[in-house]
Amino acid sequence: xxNTEQTLSIIKxxxxxxxxxxxxxxxxxxxxxxxxxxxxxxxxxxxxEKFYKVHETKPFYNDLCAYxxxxxxxxxxxxKENAVIANRELMGATNxxxxxxxxxxxxxxxxxxxxxxxxxxSSENAKIEIDFFFKD
Numbered sequence: 001x002x003n004t005e006q007t008l009s010i011i012k013x014x015x016x017x018x019x020x021x022x023x024x025x026x027x028x029x030x031x032x033x034x035x036x037x038x039x040x041x042x043x044x045x046x047x048x049e050k051f052y053k054v055h056e057t058k059p060f061y062n063d064l065c066a067y068x069x070x071x072x073x074x075x076x077x078x079x080k081e082n083a084v085i086a087n088r089e090l091m092g093a094t095n096x097x098x099x100x101x102x103x104x105x106x107x108x109x110x111x112x113x114x115x116x117x118x119x120x121x122s123s124e125n126a127k128i129e130i131d132f133f134f135k136d
Contacts, residue, residue: 006036007083007120008129013071014114016040021074024117027104028078031090037134038076045069051132054125060113067113075133084126087119 011024025035043051048065055061078087092103096115099106109115120126 003081004079005081005083005123005126006077006079006130007087007123007126008118008133009076009078009087009120010068010118011074011076012114012116012118013067013073014110015108015116016072016074018108020108020116024104024108025076027090027107028076028087031080031086033078033080033083033086036077036079038074039133040072040074041133042072043069051129063113068118077130077134084120084123088121091117091119 009028011021015021015024021040025038028035045065048068049056051068052061052064055064080086090104092099092105092109094105094115095112096105096109099109104117105115108117120129
């Protein structure tokens with residue numbers, strides 16, 4: 001039985017600004033992900049606040065929300081076996097300085113805030129995050 005699952009990936013404003021969408025999508029495809037759906041959108045700060053609600057008690061919450069809503073983003077549903085874990089491995093550590101060679105954040109991340117990509121951290125959150133951006 002295969003464990004095909006879906007996860008949400010966001011190409012953040014710093015990467016979109018630098019026209020890195022295609023390179024990042026290629027990195028996903030090269031790792032065996034299929035991009036089930038994707039769209040480029042700009043969200044309001046209030047939407048970012050809802051999206052990052054799990055972090056609202058953290059000191060970086062306000063900056064995070066301001067940043068995610070600061071420019072266009074690309075939201076994608078990625079699919080493959082163990083997609084959540086595989087995506088987190090490909091993204092690399094939150095801080096690009098700590099990320100391993102070959103990861104998206106090592107290659108494109110600018111700082112701990114402008115780290116180019118977001119990915120769901122669990123299958124439960126993946127479902128919630130996918131619904132957030134792709135509820136029909």
